[in-house]
Amino acid sequence: MQDCVKVAVDAMGGDNAPEEIVKGAVDAVNTRKDIQVILVGQQDAVEAELKKYSYPTEQITVVHAEEVIETAEPPVMAIRKKKQSSIVVGMNMVKQKEADAFVSAGSSGAILVGGQVIVGRIKGVERPPLAPLIPTEKGVSLLIDCGANVDARPSHLVQFAKMGSIYMEHVMNIKNPKVAIVNIGAEEEKGNALVKETFPKLKECKDINFVGSIEAREIPHGEADVIVCEAFTGNVILKLYEGVGSTFLSMVKKGLMSSLRSKIGALLIKPALKETMKSFDATAYGGAPLLGLNGLVVKTHGSSKAAEVKHSIIQCVTFKEQDINGKIKKNIIDSADGEE
Amino acid sequence: MQDCVKVAVDAMGGDNAPEEIVKGAVDAVNTRKDIQVILVGQQDAVEAELKKYSYPTEQITVVHAEEVIETAEPPVMAIRKKKQSSIVVGMNMVKQKEADAFVSAGSSGAILVGGQVIVGRIKGVERPPLAPLIPTEKGVSLLIDCGANVDARPSHLVQFAKMGSIYMEHVMNIKNPKVAIVNIGAEEEKGNALVKETFPKLKECKDINFVGSIEAREIPHGEADVIVCEAFTGNVILKLYEGVGSTFLSMVKKGLMSSLRSKIGALLIKPALKETMKSFDATAYGGAPLLGLNGLVVKTHGSSKAAEVKHSIIQCVTFKEQDINGKIKKNIIDSADGEE
Structure with a gap:
């Protein structure tokens, strides 16, 4: 098991724990020989689930x-008090290098706090962004940051752009990924104070392929691979994306049930639809990494099923x-050198 | 013509001017006896269009x-220099009380600048918000502000909430409209600095029905009638709404054309769809008012057709x-009194 990647998995996190989490872990090791999964959670419950499968x-x-840790708990308090929770135990394994990564569908807040407090930031990284992949017409884009770091500074956004580029290039295999900043117009002089200050700094970065502003309307077309924004905006984009998509789908479905004619049509179009x-479903690509930490922490949807x-x-x-x-570390050190 | 409402219309604004604008004006007066339309624009072109119709x-x-004024022109300069443009002439008519309202599908920037500079704010209104209606499962919600006033202060957002409530109650006929602030979580302690500071101020307002935070995911469900946010966020919401909707629709259409079976199905579902x-089309409700001015200015989509x-x-x-x-004026004065 020398070359295995060790992944600690929060067996208790999310709406479908532990059933779907355990099933997902089983599916993962049945697919790949090079993974060692450590299921972190209430032993009896987890083992009862494991017994259902062969692997x-x-x-x-x-x-x-x-x-x-429940979703509704105040995160800072939860991380501090619940030392025996699956999130704290799993993150400590990453910190102690007993695991390479920690995957959880649990409380976003607790994962964000725990990532910073327990796993800790890579030296030089000012803030660890949460970066989900969102579906587009052309594939997926990385939306960075959607975390809890609201009211970010320009230097944070520049680091997000760099870390996001590294992720898309080396994990998603997109050569020279296009980086854009979310803005309310295409021109450089548009935007709020944060965007106006960040724009020229991104233009100066030689290690990213900065293509300028992106208006929210263009995001679903997949015009940029890395979409940089501060977390409040990122959160709004991520959640509206889900909200408009699901509302639209449910309205189409309702429309299809409105007459006999459309019901027959619905049967015919079902496979294509x-x-x-x-x-248009990003869950196939996995969860959202929390970048810039001394180890990997991945947040998957609270509603995650085994496949995700x-x-x-x-x-x-x-x-x-x-x-x-390693690449993030090197980039941050190089950037710091460049500033001297 | 004593009791007519006089509406100046920018005959040259938008992608389909003057054809669709003139047609829309004709349709309006053919529908209602109580409207007097003043088409502002290049006389020959406008009259050539008018000749096509009976009214x-x-x-x-x-x-x-x-x-x-072209869409790409820097707005402040355009308003200052082009004194004979349809936007400046139309807005001056509102200022001089020769028209009650001005409707334009032209440059958003120029309309926002012109509204403030030419028409002018109601005394006490700190910033005039642009407030489009967005479609939801239950009808429409007012998204306020989507204008150019980025980096707003809490006092601006409080005024937006009040003006938006008045609009939804008296123009859209929604009794006691629910007001919510866009946030990244439902709890009061969530949010960026602006939202955290604004939230308690909205809670204190006795003249609005404040229901708390709304996450972007809930917006399409129509949980709130008035959705308060600063303009950067509002712009992102508005444009993403359009972007996800149109991308989704074009992907569904593409999917329907993928096989003979689905093509037949598509024919059957077409009327229902x-x-x-x-x-789910907000254009049926008209354009976005720029509220808080000494007169009414309405911005319609650049792509507006006659119906909008x-x-x-x-x-x-x-x-x-x-x-x-009158109601906004009274409310602003009452609020100012309350603070003394």
């Missing part, structure tokens, strides 16, 4: 964690193989 | 304006009949 048993171990919807958990686990392998953190 | 000629007049799309122009013109009647500006 190479040497690839999954269980580490007991008595407590569970399903295929279309699949291509599996993809999130497999994503950790590429992250480690490509030495993303 | 009560006493309800439409043409005022010549030689110049046109069209009906659904219509209910017509609705935008008719919308001005309700605005005047309900004395929205």
Whole structure:
């Protein structure tokens, strides 16, 4: 098991834990020989789930964690008090280098706080951004930052752009990824104070392919691979994306049920529509990495099913193989040198 | 023509001017006897269009304006230099009380600048917000502010909430409209500095029905009637709404053309789908008012066709009949008194 990537997985996090989480872990090790999954959670519950499946048993171990952090709990307090929670235990394994990565569908707030407080930032990284992939007409784009770091400074956004570029180039395999900043117009002089100050700094960066501003309308067309914004805007974009998509779909479905004629039509288009919807579903690409930490932390949707958990686990392998953190470290050090 | 509402319309603004603008004006006066439209623009071109239609000629007049402000022009400069443009001439008519309202599909920037500089703010209004209606599952919500006033202060957002409430209650006829602030979580302690500071101020307002935070995901469900945010966020929401919707629709269409089976199905569902799309189309409700000015200025989509122009013109009647500006004035004065 020497060259295995060790992924600690929060067996208690999300709406479908532990069932779907355990199933996702089993699917991951049944797909790949080079993964060692450590399921962190209430031992009895986790083992009861594991018993349902056949898999190479040497690839999954269980580490007991008595407590569970609920989504509604204030994150800072939860991380501080619940030392025996699956999130704190899993993150400590990353900190102690007992695991390369930690995957959780649990409380976003607790994961963001825990990432900073327990795993810790790479030296020089000012803020660790949460960077989900969002579906576009052309594939996916990285939306960076969607975390809890609101009211960011220009220097944070510049680091987001660099870390995002490294991720898209080496994990998603997009050569020379296009980086754009979310703005309310295409021109350089448009924007709020933060964007106006950040724009020229991004233009100066020689190690990214900065293509300028992107208006929100263009995001779904996939015009940029790395979409830089501060976390409040990123959160609005991410959630509106989900909200408009699902509302639209439910309205189309309702419309299709409105007459006998359309019901028959609906039966005929079902396979094609399903295929279309699949291509507009980012969950197939795994979870959102929290970048810039001394180890990898991946946040998957709270509603994650086994497939997304599996993809999130497999994503950790590429992250480690490509030495993303090594590349981020080097980039941050080089950037700091350049400023002197 | 005593009790007519006089609406100046920018005959040269937008992608489909003057054809669709003139047609929209004709449709408006053919629908309502109580509207007097003043088409502002290049006389020959406008009159050539008018000749195509039959309508009560006493309800439409043409005022010549030689110049046109292009969308790409820097707005402040354009408003200052092009005194004979349709936007400047039309807005001056509102200022001089020769018109009750001005409707334009032209340059957003120029309309926002002209509204403030030429028409002028109601005394006490700190910033005039641009407030489009966005479609939801339940009808429409007012998204306030989507203008150019980025980096707003809490006191601006409080005024937006009040003006938006008055508009939704008296123009859109929604009793006791629910007001929410765009946030990245439902709890009061969530948000960026602006939202955290604004939230308690909105809670204190006795003249609005403040229901708390709204996450972007909930916006399409129509959970709030008035959605308060600063303009950068509002612009991102508005444009992403359009972008995700149109991308989604084009992907569904592409999917439907992928096989013979789905093509047949597409023919069957077409009427039902069209009906659904219509209910998710805000243009039927007219344009976006620029609130808080000494007169009404309405911005319609640059891509407006006759139907949207017509609705935008008719919308001005309700605005005047309900004395929205009188109500805003009173509210602002009462609020200022309350603070003393």
